[in-house]
Amino acid sequence: MPIATADAPRLDGIRCLIMGGGGFLGVHLANALARQGAVVRAFGRAPADPLELDGRVHWNSGRFEDPEATTEAVRGQEIVFHLLSSSVPGSPGQIPAFDLETNVLGTLRFLDICNAAAVRRIVFASSGGTVYGPADTYPISETAPTHPISAYGVGKLAIEKYLGLYHHLYGLEYIALRIANAYGPLQSILKRQGVVAAMLDHALAGKPLKIWGTGEVVRDFVHIDDVVSAFLWAATYGGPHRVMNVGSGTGLSINQVANDIEAITGTAKLSRNYHAGRTADVPINILDISLITRETPWRPRRTWLDGLHTTAQWMAAKRRAPLSDHARGRSPA
Amino acid sequence: MPIATADAPRLDGIRCLIMGGGGFLGVHLANALARQGAVVRAFGRAPADPLELDGRVHWNSGRFEDPEATTEAVRGQEIVFHLLSSSVPGSPGQIPAFDLETNVLGTLRFLDICNAAAVRRIVFASSGGTVYGPADTYPISETAPTHPISAYGVGKLAIEKYLGLYHHLYGLEYIALRIANAYGPLQSILKRQGVVAAMLDHALAGKPLKIWGTGEVVRDFVHIDDVVSAFLWAATYGGPHRVMNVGSGTGLSINQVANDIEAITGTAKLSRNYHAGRTADVPINILDISLITRETPWRPRRTWLDGLHTTAQWMAAKRRAPLSDHARGRSPA
Numbered sequence: 001m002p003i004a005t006a007d008a009p010r011l012d013g014i015r016c017l018i019m020g021g022g023g024f025l026g027v028h029l030a031n032a033l034a035r036q037g038a039v040v041r042a043f044g045r046a047p048a049d050p051l052e053l054d055g056r057v058h059w060n061s062g063r064f065e066d067p068e069a070t071t072e073a074v075r076g077q078e079i080v081f082h083l084l085s086s087s088v089p090g091s092p093g094q095i096p097a098f099d100l101e102t103n104v105l106g107t108l109r110f111l112d113i114c115n116a117a118a119v120r121r122i123v124f125a126s127s128g129g130t131v132y133g134p135a136d137t138y139p140i141s142e143t144a145p146t147h148p149i150s151a152y153g154v155g156k157l158a159i160e161k162y163l164g165l166y167h168h169l170y171g172l173e174y175i176a177l178r179i180a181n182a183y184g185p186l187q188s189i190l191k192r193q194g195v196v197a198a199m200l201d202h203a204l205a206g207k208p209l210k211i212w213g214t215g216e217v218v219r220d221f222v223h224i225d226d227v228v229s230a231f232l233w234a235a236t237y238g239g240p241h242r243v244m245n246v247g248s249g250t251g252l253s254i255n256q257v258a259n260d261i262e263a264i265t266g267t268a269k270l271s272r273n274y275h276a277g278r279t280a281d282v283p284i285n286i287l288d289i290s291l292i293t294r295e296t297p298w299r300p301r302r303t304w305l306d307g308l309h310t311t312a313q314w315m316a317a318k319r320r321a322p323l324s325d326h327a328r329g330r331s332p333a
Numbered sequence: 334m335p336i337a338t339a340d341a342p343r344l345d346g347i348r349c350l351i352m353g354g355g356g357f358l359g360v361h362l363a364n365a366l367a368r369q370g371a372v373v374r375a376f377g378r379a380p381a382d383p384l385e386l387d388g389r390v391h392w393n394s395g396r397f398e399d400p401e402a403t404t405e406a407v408r409g410q411e412i413v414f415h416l417l418s419s420s421v422p423g424s425p426g427q428i429p430a431f432d433l434e435t436n437v438l439g440t441l442r443f444l445d446i447c448n449a450a451a452v453r454r455i456v457f458a459s460s461g462g463t464v465y466g467p468a469d470t471y472p473i474s475e476t477a478p479t480h481p482i483s484a485y486g487v488g489k490l491a492i493e494k495y496l497g498l499y500h501h502l503y504g505l506e507y508i509a510l511r512i513a514n515a516y517g518p519l520q521s522i523l524k525r526q527g528v529v530a531a532m533l534d535h536a537l538a539g540k541p542l543k544i545w546g547t548g549e550v551v552r553d554f555v556h557i558d559d560v561v562s563a564f565l566w567a568a569t570y571g572g573p574h575r576v577m578n579v580g581s582g583t584g585l586s587i588n589q590v591a592n593d594i595e596a597i598t599g600t601a602k603l604s605r606n607y608h609a610g611r612t613a614d615v616p617i618n619i620l621d622i623s624l625i626t627r628e629t630p631w632r633p634r635r636t637w638l639d640g641l642h643t644t645a646q647w648m649a650a651k652r653r654a655p656l657s658d659h660a661r662g663r664s665p666a
Contacts, residue, residue, distance in 0.1 A: 096495060097441040104491075105438065108430040133497075145476065148494060149501040158437075158491040161481060162429060164466075168482040169612060279502060 007301060008232040012037035016235070017073055019043050019064065019110070020083035021057070024187045025125065025227060029081060030057045032228045043073045044084075052186060064106055067113065074117045079235050082107065083125040088193060089152045089280065096151040103155040104162070111166050121173040123234045124163060127156040128178035128245050128287045129219070130280075138251070139220075139288035142178070142243050150280035160243060167242070175234040177227075180247030180287050184224030184307060185314035196221065196308070199258060200315050203265045213277030215255035218284040220247040223302035233296040241295055247287035248300045260305065264312050340634060341565040345370035349568070350406055352376050352397065352443070353416035354390070357520045358458065358560060362414060363390045365561045376406045377417075385519060397439055400446065407450045412568050415440065416458040421526060422485045422613065429484040436488045437495070444499050454506040456567045457496060460489040461511035461578050461620045462552070463613075471584070472553075472621035475511070475576050483613035493576060500575070508567040510560075513580030513620050517557030517640060518647035529554065529641070532591060533648050536598045546610030548588035551617040553580040556635035566629040574628055580620035581633050593638065597645050 016033050020026045021042020030042045031054040042053070043060045053059065062069030064084050074080065086102035087094060114122060130153030132140050148154045159176075166172040183196035199209050230246040252260075262270055292298050349366050353359045354375020363375045364387040375386070376393045386392065395402030397417050407413065419435035420427060447455060463486030465473050481487045492509075499505040516529035532542050563579040585593075595603055625631050 096498060097438060097445065100433075100438055100441055100495075105430060105433055108433055112430065143478065146494070147497055149498060151498060154491070154494045154498050157494060158487070161479070161487045161490060162433075164480055165429060165482060165484060165487050 008032065008036055008229050009236045010037050011232070011235060013039060014235075015039045015041070015076060015078045016081065017041045017043060017077040017079070018081045018083060019070075019073075020085070020125075021059070022046065023083060024193055025182065025224065026083050027052050027186055028184070028224050028228045029083070029231055030054060032232060036232060041073065041077065043070070064110065065102075067109065070110055071113050071117070074113055074119060077117070078120045079123065080114055080119050080121070081123045081125070081231060081235075082110070085125075085152070087152050087155075089127065089130050089150055094151045094280070096154065099151040099155045100158070104158045107159050108162055111162065111172065115166065115170050115172055119172070121175070121235070122163065123231055124159065124174060124176040126160055126176040126178045126243070127153060128180045128247055129285050131157045131160070131178060132282075132285070134282045135284070138284055139249060139286040140245070141288040142241075142245055142291055149282065152280070164242065174242060175237060176243045177230055177234055177246045178243065178287070179227055180220035180222045180245070180285065182224050182227045183221055184311050187224070187311075195219070195254060196257065196261075196311065197315070199261050200265070200312055203261050203267045203270060204312070204316055204319055206267065206270070208271040208273045209258050209261075211254055211258065211272050211274050212281060213254075213274070215258065215272070215274065216253050216283075217277075217281055218251040218253050218286065220249070220251055220286045221257070221304060222246060222248045222300060223307040225307075226300045226302055229301070230292065230298050233292075233298045237296055239295050241291060244292040244295065245287040245289050246292060247289055248304070249287060249289040250304075251284065251286035252304065260308055261312070264305070264309050341365065341369055341562050342569045343370050344565070344568060346372060347568075348372045348374070348409060348411045349414065350374045350376060350410040350412070351414045351416060352403075352406075353418070353458075354392070355379065356416060357526055358515065358557065359416050360385050360519055361517070361557050361561045362416070362564055363387065365565060369565060374406065374410065376403070397443065398435070400442065403443055404446050404450070407446055407452060410450070411453045412456065413447055413452050413454070414456045414458070414564060414568075415443070418458075418485070420485050420488075422460065422463050422483055427484045427613070429487065432484040432488045433491070437491045440492050441495055444495065444505065448499065448503050448505055452505070454508070454568070455496065456564055457492065457507060457509040459493055459509040459511045459576070460486060461513045461580055462618050464490045464493070464511060465615075465618070467615045468617070471617055472582060472619040473578070474621040475574075475578055475624055482615065485613070497575065507575060508570060509576045510563055510567055510579045511576065511620070512560055513553035513555045513578070513618065515557050515560045516554055517644050520557070520644075528552070528587060529590060529594075529644065530648070532594050533598070533645055536594050536600045536603060537645070537649055537652055539600065539603070541604040541606045542591050542594075544587055544591065544605055544607050545614060546587075546607070548591065548605070548607065549586050549616075550610075550614055551584040551586050551619065553582070553584055553619045554590070554637060555579060555581045555633060556640035558640075559633045559635050562634070563625065563631050566625075566631045570629055572628050574624060577625040577628065578620040578622050579625060580622050581637070582620060582622040583637075584617065584619035585637065593641055594645070597638070597642050598649075
């Protein structure tokens with residue numbers, strides 16, 4: 001489901017590096033950048049499923065913790081998209097010190113490398129779902145207080161602050177996009193990446209849906225195509241804002257998602273298993289997206305039911321090709 | 334200049350640990366806690382000058398990076414005052430990754446130790462002078478945006494966020510005090526701790542005053558006795574706020590400080606050397622202290638000219654006892 005060229009800026013000949021190019025967002029972004037004319041290098045632990053990755057994307061295997069590999073990857077790049085994370089928002093038994101060391105300290109060392117290589121701009125995948133924590137009012141704007149209740153969220157917020165510091169100290173340009181709950185094709189069910197993928201998988205298998213808490217938790221679901229489009233606009237944005245929300249701007253309860261999945265997959269009346277709520281889950285998360293819609297031509301263009309429908313179609317097709325699924329399960333986040 | 338008992342709560346028999354007990358704030362706080370009846374242990378790299386430390390304070394030599402030493406220090410403690418930092422706000426050539434590793438990651442590992450030892454409360458010395466960065470309006474309240482422009486400030490802010498996370502995840506109680514520019518007796522001129530100490534030292538030696546930038550930078554100077562008193566109130570505070578500013582609530586330009594120092598030390602017409610402004614210096618910093626004055630009986634009680642006068646007296650006496658000065662110069666921050 002490629003993004004229409006009219007919905008995104010051209011990036012002809014611009015050398016773009018994606019850190020985390022084999023993940024859910026990484027593969028979509030790499031392909032979109034290639035379509036918009038950029039010269040794309042994708043960096044990750046292992047090659048992404050070659051079936052998914054555009055043939056014009058140069059794959060670069062390496063570990064984020066290896067300064068030689070990242071220095072080599074960054075060389076000559078103009079725009080770096082930093083999507084890598086060693087953890088996901090809902091990691092059970094998350095250890096804050098581990099998250100800090102791998103994600104925050106790892107990113108700082110990487111920023112030093114980008115700085116030395118005179119990278120023009122960093123576009124950072126921050127987390128609109130976790131940096132704010134429990135909010136007083138909804139939708140949540142970029143100026144709302146930030147009280148994250150997960151190590152993942154504190155780490156993302158700390159990286160934003162260090163990006164601000166590097167901009168101040170060294171002039172490094174950056175944009176941090178605070179992304180809501182992304183969903184869509186290629187989202188892995190093996191890496192706890194998203195409730196939509198997990199529930200779709202269960203529904204298509206005829207298994208009970210697994211729901212944390214009462215199911216009344218509200219989230220802002222944004223289609224991966226819209227997220228990718230926001231990254232393309234961020235790559236060329238020249239205004240003064242450095243932190244922008246990216247979401248649908250609307251909220252859906254998990255129970256509503258379950259209902260819609262049942263309706264779309266024709267699996268109504270699946271049983272639902274309710275599990276104890278997770279400590280890192282805020283009750284409501286809906287992002288105010290007025291800033292990015294004011295500052296760029298970006299709009300969320302994929303409607304929820306249409307997006308869910310195409311995601312279900314993709315997943316149903318994937319279930320009939322388990323080898324490809326397996327290969328993707330081993331690809332890096 | 335002990336704090337009057339009426340200005341601070343009694344802490345009879347409460348076991349208090351000060352991490353960084355040999356520094357400027359640490360020694361003052363240790364002595365005040367002892368006077369208020371607490372059982373005080375002070376932890377640091379080397380014993381503080383025994384002439385300055387109250388005889389009732391138990392000194393505990395150790396390195397913050399040594400988990401065995403900190404585990405031993407924390408054992409049986411009820412309240413932990415965390416004042417340690419490997420850097421100071423104006424550190425030249427500050428390396429963000431080093432600051433993150435030593436201060437933030439070091440603190441996270443320390444919080445795990447406090448958690449395991451069932452410490453009741455952490456009182457953290459945060460930095461009102463650096464966590465906000467350049468502000469839009471003054472005085473700066475706790476809800477203002479935080480855009481630090483020094484590694485020191487980002488690190489302090491990140492620690493605040495991790496404290497919030499540990500409170501959420503593990504119920505660890507904490508208060509973070511965002512301190513303005515503290516000054517007063519015992520402040521070291523060797524560790525770049527404060528402009529007041531540095532300028533007083535030069536004035537008393539008849540040397541030109543060294544001023545960064547134009548001297549029109551404005552700071553909120555708060556006497557160390559008032560800072561200590563805020564820590565005592567924070568130790569017993571039972572309200573909902575976890576982050577509070579501690580300052581005088583008023584601003585003074587560096588040139589005004591220089592004028593006042595010349596007047597008080599009788600060294601008028603000293604020449605002034607103006608140096609290039611430092612990149613980590615915000616133009617203005619004045620803290621809004623209405624929250625802490627609403628939530629606790631704390632007030633700033635030392636007036637600027639009186640506080641400056643007694644600090645000058647202390648420093649003049651110290652200059653006549655260089656051995657003691659030398660010993661203090663080697664004590665840990």
